[in-house]
Amino acid sequence: MMKDIAFSDNLISQDIEVGETVGNVFAEDAKMSMRNVNVYYGEKQAINNVSLDLARNQVTALIGPSGCGKSTFLRCLNRMNDTIPICRVTGDLLLESEDIYAKNLDPVLLRARVGMVFQKPNPFPKSIYENVAYGPKIHGLAANKAELDEIVINSLQRAGLFQEVKDRLDAPGTGLSGGQQQRLCIARTIAVSPEIILMDEPASALDPIATAVIEELIDELKEKYTIAIVTHSMQQAARVSQTTAYFHMGQLVEMGKTEQIFTNPQHTLTENYITGRFG
Numbered sequence: 436m437m438k439d440i441a442f443s444d445n446l447i448s449q450d451i452e453v454g455e456t457v458g459n460v461f462a463e464d465a466k467m468s469m470r471n472v473n474v475y476y477g478e479k480q481a482i483n484n485v486s487l488d489l490a491r492n493q494v495t496a497l498i499g500p501s502g503c504g505k506s507t508f509l510r511c512l513n514r515m516n517d518t519i520p521i522c523r524v525t526g527d528l529l530l531e532s533e534d535i536y537a538k539n540l541d542p543v544l545l546r547a548r549v550g551m552v553f554q555k556p557n558p559f560p561k562s563i564y565e566n567v568a569y570g571p572k573i574h575g576l577a578a579n580k581a582e583l584d585e586i587v588i589n590s591l592q593r594a595g596l597f598q599e600v601k602d603r604l605d606a607p608g609t610g611l612s613g614g615q616q617q618r619l620c621i622a623r624t625i626a627v628s629p630e631i632i633l634m635d636e637p638a639s640a641l642d643p644i645a646t647a648v649i650e651e652l653i654d655e656l657k658e659k660y661t662i663a664i665v666t667h668s669m670q671q672a673a674r675v676s677q678t679t680a681y682f683h684m685g686q687l688v689e690m691g692k693t694e695q696i697f698t699n700p701q702h703t704l705t706e707n708y709i710t711g712r713f714g
């Protein structure tokens with residue numbers, strides 16, 4: 436299906452092919468814009484001609500059955516797939532108007548702008564303080580110890596963890612509960628002042644109470660950051676996101692406002708998935 440799209444200001448106006456996606460893949464105020472993205476692992480194609488925007492200061496949920504390519508697509512957005520030798524990405528991926536796959540773009544700097552929180556909390560085997568201070572140190576974000584302290588405290592506060600750890604910043608991060616470790620990883624991501632936070636099933640290893648804390652946090656974080664979250668939980672997608680993208684076998688089948696996707700899906704595949712008939 437060819438569509439004539441009114442692009443946001445920072446994009447060149449052009450016709451693009453949006454595969455078979457139904458709904459609206461474009462945001463009025465896009466923070467990131469992906470166009471005709473294909474991803475291959477060797478000969479095998481995992482993502483097939485996907486185009487979508489991440490709307491600024493919103494949470495976009497990527498949902499779909501196991502193996503449909505959600506994590507693969509998410510990992511394109513900060514070039515984490517670069518670390519997989521057989522993985523090849525084609526298409527246009529823009530952060531604001533900048534091509535994130537440009538040859539002269541340093542992926543390490545990109546990953547500071549587009550941070551990532553993983554399924555399993557993975558704190559470094561260091562103190563709580565050092566976990567958060569590490570990124571700002573290597574990126575030279577603090578001129579002295581007082582500035583570094585401020586970044587660490589602010590990041591822990593914004594991740595909703597400071598009150599619980601303020602008396603034991605020198606204790607190992609790995610000694611915290613799972614939910615606290617995940618918030619520590621979020622603090623670590625925030626510490627380098629990202630613009631976007633990618634979350635790959637950030638609560639799937641947590642109990643319901645820790646999950647609720649993370650979900651509340653995601654809602655607060657969108658005030659400052661643009662967020663994309665992969666989740667297996669449709670309830671979670673419905674609770675935390677404003678926009679939902681439904682993937683199926685490497686294709687983006689449907690995208691739209693979360694409420695509409697869950698109450699009035701347009702595509703049969705989406706309907707089958709959200710009603711539990713598939714996946």
Ligand SMILES: Nc1ncnc2c1ncn2[C@@H]1O[C@H](COP(=O)(O)OP(=O)(O)OP(=O)(O)O)[C@@H](O)[C@H]1O
Pocket residue numbers: 476481499500501502503504505506507508519
């Ligand atoms: N490192 C890899 N090497 C080869 N193939 C891979 C690799 N990672 C993913 N794939 C394949 O790409 C496809 C998409 O996988 P991906 O993990 O992105 O899906 P997903 O929707 O996130 O799945 P899940 O919900 O189970 O995590 C699958 O067929 C998978 O086997």
